Amino acid sequence: MVDMMREIERKYETTDGDAATGGLPELAGVAGIAQVRDRGAVTLDATYYDTPGQRLAADGITLRRRTGGDDAGWHLKLPVGPDVRDEIRAPLSDALPAHLAGLVRSRTRGTGLVPLVHLLSERNVRHLVDGDGTLLAELSADTVTARRLAPAPSDPVSWTEVEVELAEGGDPALLDTLEPHLTDAGLRRADLPSKLARALAETGPREGGPKKGGRKPGKKKAGKKAAGKKKAEATAGDIVLDYVRRQITAIVTLDPAVRLDTHDSVHRMRVATRRLRSAFRSYRKVLDRAVTDPIGAELKWLAAELGIDRDREVLTARIGERLAEVPVELRLGPVAARLEIWSHARRTGSRDRLIGVLDGERYLALLDTLDALLADPPLRQAAARPAAEVIRKAVLRDYERLADRLEPVLDAPSGPERDVVLHEARKDAKRARYAAEVARPALGAPAKAFSGLMTEVQELLGDHQDSVVAREALRELAVQAHAAGESTFTVGLLYGREEALAAARERELPGLWAEVSRREHRSALES
Structure with missing residues (x-):
């Protein structure tokens, strides 16, 4: 079982060592803190690992082997949001545990990890507890000595910093309450999110990266053109590439969550692949399809692999919910057990298969290809034109594609042939939706609507x-139940209810389309 916890903390800097030697403010009586307990000092000795090009650090990820304290071992920290990281731990060992190596594979891509920075921290620890003695937060004052190990050893650098880390389940509002007391004592919020980030900034440039001191938080990364331009200045290429970049980032970022089986992570990663593939198809006048079509085929493959578990889970949940709505007296036979057997038969081994896909050469090659696309975008002539005119036409083309498919079958009789057309129309509607998502920075509220x-x-x-x-x-469940000598009455009842639901949706469709297809909705995109 993976040892994972959510870390919520803030870091503060000081220009002298007072915080480490008793200069911290008195916090007893603040925000329910009844007592500040001195837990003594501890020495923490950590070596941080990364690729030679510092791919982990570039994404705010830290991987270290640390001794000292009560949590000696390997620690992988993945950023979640401001002040928040997920920390995955493994017992102390000489070699990096395989499951931690897997969690960073979407970044390392087979590149070896090397010792990058050595940090020695002399930590003074205080526990902030309430009247019942329950731990609210840990306040640590660290005197840090850092030395870069690669690509060449550096001279050591030192600084003092203070961390306030919430106890498990703690209220993040406590950090806001404590902050003015800390700043009044001469501390300031740290410019960089981790000790590693500061060590790298203090000891030299990242390979191919910014000079000493690094990029200050809050500044835009190079290449995010659309975010830094006014709508009137942005080109179609700026807008489309910004959207493409965000979907690629989502795929890479969600990889560890999928490996950890985090709730909804598979679905979110699959959606990112679909959005990216859809953008390639909708904006072929901006990005050369000779490059993007093969990538789209690989994204389709990845989405299918991700969907093996997801589709089964959704379908099982749907049937289970419908079964729960059936009165007890109409539930004849072991229908719930039959559903579980049917579902389990389809998921056996699929989890291991998915991890195998994420570890495989084909997936890692796809990630490399996506990086290459961003590094050298296959822009066509239309990419240099003002965004609004190009983007608008793409959205309207996708709408017309949907209309051409859907309108001829609005009044057609129900049946398998119509079901197929409606399924394809659903895909067209999704494509038009995603095209409009891309358009929002250029067209604003009308695109959102x-x-x-x-x-x-x-x-x-x-x-x-x-x-x-x-x-x-x-129907498959009914066949299996019948073969086992079980009643199929309830399964037939569920089938009839699903049939009635589909008929209801078909009756709703013409009215919905009459509203959606009103000319003013499309005219708004041109205003």
Whole structure:
């Protein structure tokens, strides 16, 4: 089992060593703190690892082997948000544990990890406790000595810093309450998020990166053109590449969460692959399809691999919810058990298969290809034109694609052939929705509203398609139950309810489309 905890802390800097020798403010009586308990001093000896090009540090990730204190071992910290990181721990060993190596593979891509920085911290620890003696937060004053190990040894640098880390389940508001007391004592919020980041900034430039001192927090990274330009100045290439970059970042960032089986991570990663592939298809006048089509095929493969578990989970949950709605007297036979057997048969080994995909050469090659696309974008002539005119036309093209497919079957009779067309129309609606998402920086509120309309169509058609798939599964369940001599009455009842739901969605569709297809919605994109 993975040892993981969420770390919520703030770091503060001081220009002298007073904080480490008793110069911290008195906090007893502040924000429910009844007592400040001195827990003594400890020496922490840590070596931080990274690729030679510092790919982990570039994404705010730290990987260290540390001795001293009560948590000696390997620690991997993944950024979640301001002041928040997820920390995954492993017992102390000479070699990096395999599961931690896997969690950074989307960044390392097979590149070896090397010792990068050595940190020696003399830590004075105080516990902030409430009236019941419950730990609220830990206040630490660290005197740090850092030395770079690679690519060449550096002279040591030293500084003093203070950390306030919430206890597990602590209230983040406590950090805000304590901050003025700390700043009044002469401390200031740290410019950099970790000791490693400061050590790298103090001891020299990252390979191919910024000079000593690093990029200050809050400044935009190079290449994020669209975010730094006014709408009138941004080109179509700026807007599309910014969206593409965000989806690629999401895929790479979600990789560890998928490996850790974090809730909803597979779905979110799959959505990012779909958004990226959709952007390639919608904006072929901006990005050369000779480059993006092969990448899109690989993204489709990855989405399918991610969907093996996800689709089964969603389908099982849907049928289970429908079963729970059936009165007890109408539940004949072991339907719930039959559903569990059916579902389990499809998930056996799929988790291991997914991890194998993420460790495989094909997936890692895809990540390298995506990096190469950002480094040298295959821009076409339209990419240099003002964003609004190019982006608007792309959104409207995708709308027309949806309309051409959907309108001929609005009044068609129900049946398998119509089901297939409605399923394809759902995909078209999703594509138009994503195209409008890309357009928001260029077209503003009208693009947001149009995306919402496409979402309504997508969701209605999606519910219809889910019913089609559920009926296929229910028929399979009925066959299995019949072969086992079990009653199929309840399964048939569920089938009938799904059939009725699909019919209801089909009746709703013409009215929804009449509203969505009103000319003023498209005209708003041109204003």
